[in-house]
Amino acid sequence: MNIFFDVDYTILGLDDSLRPGTKETFRKLIDDGHSIYIWSGVGLRWEVVKKHQLEDLVSGVYEKPTHHHEERLEELGVDVTPEFVIDDYPELAAAFGGIWVPPYFFRRTADAQMDRIYGIISDFVATGASEDKQFRAKGTTVPLF
Numbered sequence: 001m002n003i004f005f006d007v008d009y010t011i012l013g014l015d016d017s018l019r020p021g022t023k024e025t026f027r028k029l030i031d032d033g034h035s036i037y038i039w040s041g042v043g044l045r046w047e048v049v050k051k052h053q054l055e056d057l058v059s060g061v062y063e064k065p066t067h068h069h070e071e072r073l074e075e076l077g078v079d080v081t082p083e084f085v086i087d088d089y090p091e092l093a094a095a096f097g098g099i100w101v102p103p104y105f106f107r108r109t110a111d112a113q114m115d116r117i118y119g120i121i122s123d124f125v126a127t128g129a130s131e132d133k134q135f136r137a138k139g140t141t142v143p144l145f
């Protein structure tokens, strides 16, 4: 699958640290045959890819549509179909199908979200869904108002 990760608070903390397990999880997903992309609502985040040496793991860097998600992919030059999305903003994960993750702010050893993400993706590949509460099936956006 084409797996898209958000940047701020999904793989990157407020303190500029990478969420624990990010590189190892990217590697495992690639070894399983997936491609990893990163995107951000504030633009192309090559500086993050370079600073954390993710060049060999990431197949592309894009700007993320923060509204009218699928409709805006072409306008933003996203020429790869996002098949599974991991984001701390639940609407993004639900729009494309994927995983909502609690925001990551500071490096701490207690954060095991990357292992959880890997497990949910493995469930999804095997069965087309996941029992994990953080899984969001495509198109399940619940309106806030």
Ligand SMILES: [Mg+2]
Residues within 6 Å of the ligand: 006, 007, 008, 009, 010, 087, 088, 089
């Ligand atoms: Mg974010």
